[in-house]
Amino acid sequence: MAQDIVTDAPFRDFADSSLASLRRGRDAFIGVRDFSAALNPAQTIVDAQRDHREPEYPADLAALGLIQGELRDTDKAVTNLLEAIEIVETSEGEYSPTLVEYYRGLGRTYIRSGQYERAIVTLEQAQHISQRNFGLFNVEQSPVLDDITTAHLGLGDTIEARNVQVERLDNAVRRFGAGDPRVIPFRYTLGKYYEQSRLPESAREQYVEVLKAQETRLGDGDASLLAPLREVVAIDLLVAQTADATQRDRLAALVEGNPDADAIERSLSLAALGDWATVAGDAPAARNYYRQSWDALGTEADPDVVRRQFALPVMLDFIAPLSPVDRNERRRPYTWAEVVLEFDVSADGLPSGVRIVSRDGSTVSLQERYSRRLRETHFRPRLVNGEPVATTHVRSTHYVRRYVNKDEEEEAGE
DSSP, X not given: OHHHHHHHHHHHHHHHHHHHHHHHHHHHHHHTTOHHHHHHHHHHHHHTTSSSOOTTHHHHHHHHHHHHHHTTOHHHHHHHHHHHHHHHHHHHOTTOTTHHHHHHXXXXXXXXXXXXXXXXXXXXXXXXXXXXXXXXXXXXXXXXXXXXXXXXXXXXXXXXXXXXXXXXXXXXXXXXXXXXXXXXXXXXXXXXXXXXTTOHHHHHHHHHHHHHHHHHHHOTTOGGGHHHHHHHHHHHHHHHTTSOOHHHHHHHHHHHHOTTXXXXXXXXXXXXXXXXXXXXXXXXXXXXXXXXXXXHHOTTXXXXXXXXXXXXXXXXXXXXXXXXXXXXXXXXXXXXXXXXXXXXXXXTSOEEEEEEOOOOGGXXXXXXXXXXXXXXXXXXXXXXXXXXXXXXXXXXXXXXXXEXXXXXXXXXXX
16 A cells, blocks of 8 residues: 555646646636637646646636637536536535636626526526625626626616616725725726717716816825716716816816826826817817827836827717617617728818618618717827827728617618
C-alpha cells in the first residue's frame, strides 16, 4: 500500500499541475471573450476528471457549460450546467450561493437560444437564491436583473423589462440611501436604459437626481457635476433643440470655473458646448469650442479617447422614427431589422447625399422615414488637429423593432 502511494503521488501532482495550468489558460481566454479558444482546455479539464473528480469539478463543468452556451451549443451547455447545479445542490444545498452564477449561466444560455420564458424562470431562481443569501435588496443581484430584462425584451414585454430595471435602482436606494454616491452608477445605468428605450425625459430625471446628490455633497460648483450636467444638456438638445439654454449656460459656467478639472471631463464638456452651437447654427462658436476641446486633451491623452471623440461625425439631435412596435404597447413577439444609411457630413456638421443602403423589403416605409429624419439631423463634425473637416461616405446602422408576424406589422401600421 505504501509503495502504491509513493508511486501514485507524482502522477497526481503532475495531473493537478496540468489541470491548474489548463484552468489558467481557460480563464484567460474567457477573460478576453475568446470562447472558441477556451473550449478545448475546458473540455480537457472536465474529461480528465471523469474517473477521479476534484473539488473544483462542478466549477469546471459549469465553466464548460458557460463556454458552450456562448458558442450557441445549447444542448451540451444545458446538460453540463444542470449537472453542475445538481452536484452543488447535493453537496451544499439548494440555496448555496454558488448556484447563483450557475443558474445565471443557464438563463443566459436559454436567452441565446430564444427560450425566453425558460430563461426568466431560471434567472428568477438565481435572484431568489441571491436574496436568501445576501438580502432582499442586495445590489449583487444586479447582473441577474439585467439578464431578466433582456429575456423580457426578447418576449416583447417592454413594460416588465422597464419594471425590472427600476427594481435594480430601487435595490441600491434601499441599500445605501437615495443620496449616497454609491447609488450614482445605478442611476446612470437606468438613465442609459431609458435613452436606449427612447424615453429621454425619464433618462433626464435620473441624471438630474445625480446632479442633486452631487450638489448636496460637494456644492454647486464642483467639477464632479460636469458629467451628469452634460447628460442633461445632451437630452435638452435632443428633445427641445436650443429652446431652453439654462443647463447649457450652467455647463459653460462650470467649465470656466474649473480650469483644473480632469482633462477628459473638460474636453467632453467643451465638445458638448460645441454641439449646442452646431445645432444653434453658430458655426464660428462651434469651431471655437471644438478647438478648445481638442486642446484640453493635450499631447498626453489616450489615443483611443481622441479617436472615439473626434475621429468620426457624431449624431446630435437624431430622433428615430417610431416603428409599429414602438407605437403600440401590446406584448407581442418582435424581431429586429436593420436600416442602413450612407451620407456625407460637412465641416459645419450638416448631412448631404443621404442614401439608403439596406434592402429589407419589410421596412421600406420605415427606411424612407429614417432617411428624411437624417436629413434634418445635425452632427458633431470630424476633427483633424482640432479643426472640423468634411467627411464622406459616413455609414449609420439603425436597429428597428418589427413584429414577427407580418399581419401584425401591417395592422399596427394602419
